């Protein structure tokens with residue numbers, strides 16, 4: 164029967180890093196990556212940034228040159244959709260019925276973009292931003308003259324897409340259902356700053372705005388109808404309202420999980436010999452007080468991949484990497500470290516008007532996260548502070564932007 168010693172499902176960040184880490188740690192057996200995507204492993208962050216802007220071609224966003232994989236003896240099968248797992252037989256089943264055996268399975272399926280549930284959601288010109296195909300379709304529309312865009316969702320992906328579209332001189336309306344952008348991941352100070360930056364760059368940011376329907380003609384989108392009846396005419400809609408973890412076959416096979424699939428500190432699911440990593444893996448995170456969370460970041464996908472590879476190689480080390488994240492919008496470089504979940508106080512270091520500042524999130528007087536805008540020094544030193552779990556910080560010094568954070572270590 165067809166098979167490999169280690170089968171990895173997903174050819175994104177987590178899957179690619181898992182294969183790399185296994186080889187780095189001396190795994191000599193066969194590795195097979197199965198991905199439903201049509202392209203070899205590539206980075207996702209540039210999709211809503213440099214790739215959409217046309218500043219980086221596809222070759223420059225590939226995780227490794229194509230030759231790397233064959234040189235390392237890593238087989239990649241593209242267009243291969245895993246639809247079932249027979250965990251007792253140690254086999255995965257592809258959508259064409261083919262069965263592939265494994266000794267260990269690493270599931271790195273990421274997530275599917277959450278779709279709108281209103282009428283018109285499937286019209287042509289309504290796009291997600293999750294994989295290369297999505298962005299190629301947006302770029303094709305831009306090339307054929309689309310200029311009026313509505314972006315639905317004020318999270319990172321929607322905001323980044325809005326910034327690129329403004330750079331390309333498009334008209335952009337950004338709709339956010341909640342009272343502020345980035346509400347899920349950042350505090351009020353950052354949300355207000357980011358909103359004002361987008362407005363200053365000409366984006367029509369509308370908060371607390373619900374979408375009633377997407378309107379179209381000849382199956383092509385022509386506008387977005389809001390709950391108050393207003394219709395915003397447009398050529399294209401970009402939907403960035405989060406993801407749904409891609410774990411269907413795992414859960415159907417009996418793995419525990421409600422928001423994604425549950426994993427322990429070695430990235431093991433509750434099914435024998437099956438690991439899960441990245442966006443889809445719900446885990447107890449030490450930087451969230453052991454709350455069960457999923458993280459959607461390159462850092463988390465890569466670090467979990469390393470954890471799973473180590474565990475498979477018999478060098479078990481629990482996952483406790485400090486979460487970090489970045490976003491680029493206009494000339495703003497936002498860098499985040501730690502998790503601001505359940506913070507009870509914030510401090511702003513520096514002046515947002517100067518477009519270089521940091522927000523410190525504290526819980527019971529202890530820093531738990533930093534959002535740094537054009538302030539890499541604070542980001543780097545803030546990470547050290549969090550990694551060292553310093554909890555007796557002098558708050559006056561912390562609030563003083565003239566005091567380097569390393570002095571608080």
Ligand code: FAD
Pocket residue numbers: 172173174175176177178197198199200206207208209210211243244245246271272273274292293294320409412440441442443458459460461462464487488489490491
């Ligand atoms: P993915 O990289 O999504 O890979 C999952 C793969 O599994 C996909 O190729 C999918 O097709 C495949 N797959 C799923 N189900 C199956 C199946 N049944 N059979 C076969 N294949 C399957 N993170 C940051 O840290 N910084 C950023 O600036 C940033 N920007 C982003 C911008 C965009 C537009 C997007 C989409 C994401 C961004 N992220 C960013 C998030 C980051 O890219 C993800 O957290 C990361 O890709 C997660 O890796 P993963 O391996 O879990 O999932």
